[in-house]
Amino acid sequence: MLYPTLHKSPSFLLSKGTLVKLTKFSPKKKTTVIMDSKLRRRKMSTKGNADDKLDDASGEDSIDEESDREKETEATQPKSKSFDWKRFVVRFISTWAMIFSFIGIIYLGHTCTAILIGVLQVFAFREIACLGAKPRIDIKLPNFYLLHWLILIGCLFYLYGQWLLTALAEEDSMQSIAPFIRFLLRSHTFVCFCLLCIGVVMFVIALKPGFYRYQFKQLAWCLVTAFAIIALSSLTLWNLSDGMIWFLLPGFLIITNDIFAYMVGATIGQTRLIELSPNKTWEGAVGGGICTIIMSAFLARSFIQHEFFFCPKHGLSWDIPHCRPDPVFVPVDYTLPPHIANVLVHLNLESWQTWKLAPIQIHAVFFAMFASIIAPFGGFFASGFKRAFKIKDFGDSIPGHGGITDRMDCQILMSAFVYYYRKAFVHPHSRSVDQILQEILILNGDDQKKVFDYLASLLSS
Template identity: 35%
Template structure:
């Protein structure tokens, strides 16, 4: 690193800037109460993309000032790797936060299913495994892969049914102000996904939480697709001729070695939740309206009233003449 002065400091600087860019996008819709109480953070929240971009350009200019012609190829190669890693880790973390704010269960459940699948694939692979699954990971067997997937599917149904009754998991995290103090809250009326619904199949009727069906989809992903994140990590380690990414956990490698299957899971959960689950929250919309100016609140009421009149809903719902 002697040929690359201050390069480590520049890496950490870019990590901070990237996290600022992505994390504010994740937190801003949920911290309106902070923005109302602490006006100093309003500009950092509202203009964070422009500020982050300016900070990034400043870091890039600093890098270019440090470039040495003798090691220019090595320096630009490391800068490219830094950008790749930032995209992987920062974007994945942003996706994870997005899912958590929809309700902890949407992140906790798929992550738990990946761990369950990994454990049962290992157990069944040891007991029944005879057929190699993939050359990138010689210890993985077809028998362990299949039996682990079946066990994951069964446990997904059982666990999801139990978790639907835990308010801390099903209610989105929110920040509320009580007596001048801001605290977190997970109090809510459970959404449609966590309320028993009746379904009719032929002449039979049964009740189940709709989230159970989503858990089945997550279990299929955790069993069939997520393991390939681990296979990709195994291939990368073989390509650079290392056994583990680190030695943080004796006998198990580093943290990345324990969570290599979770990278694909973060992306899947974000895409799945935003596509099939996420819906506008009445309470969250109401909170945003409260932070509008008086003129905009009145304008909003007028627009909503006009729309409800056109739809013929105002007289029925509110009893207005």
């Protein structure tokens, strides 16, 4: 096709991302059209293999990077629009519905809360797994989606199997359950390996020519999702088992930081914190962090007033736990260093030299620092992830709020920090009763009797 000389400039944009360069028109010569590398690649891609054709059809290799940058820049610019009252009402109602539902579940106890955690994990996994799927391709791969659920079931059984085994053993319920379930729990590690083998066999059988790359991408996607969502969030359950406070306090600190950061940022915020979240400001982050640290000590103090919050609960019963408070929840007197105490004496503040605090209040300050400084990056990570896929929310499970993952992004990172912090600083170098019970349960009957006789002799003496 010949292009006449329409502009004095030797080149012009024929279409978005396609640069066409024209030579000077001559009746004796045909016009030479030079295409840019993107258009050339697009034409050459038709000669690729089946997998390359599939990727081109799905739009993976034909994304215009400059257009993406323009869209992201436009997305970060504030848009002036009228207030959406309908969306506000829906969000307001769903927010209070979540609050009252959460309070009701907490009131029902540890077991109901553990069930809630499992349900949220399944919904979050489903939201992320669906993002990586392509319906046009999945139609040509019947039953391949079952791989997602097999990975989910295997991951849940691996992470929760030992916890369930310990819970049943603590209630002396192992002999009352069905023999098949008892076998699954006692052979937990072997069953997990069998599930892995079944998954590998099913995946290989499901491989279909022309879709290899897509299928392996889906496998990697699901494995990474299982680690990021299921494995990390399962630490929340272990925190809950050691006391409701280890579950509620971190979550409340995240909420507190969000509220105060928004209030301070909306009032005096001027400096943008990060490009991924244009509404977040340095002023809001600093102000929210200070308020969260102050509130952390008061929140921790309020939780240790009731044994329902600090008593561990490892069984599956619905009973309210009772226990003697761990030393970490008992207030003790702390005296300030001498050089600080001398300053207080000169200021006639001698009463401030000694503070009565529970160790959990000091730990709560470090939790608040993490919730203010590091945990928000879980939200920023989620924001970048959504921008990469050009979506606003991960799902629509919660009206007005998006998906479960949209509400849990910071909480997952926070719960993981609390779990490892407790192992390192709250109860370091100590083996829990759960771990000892698990080892006793895998012994045969004679060895278990020896352990029982030895403990009986110790108690009698």
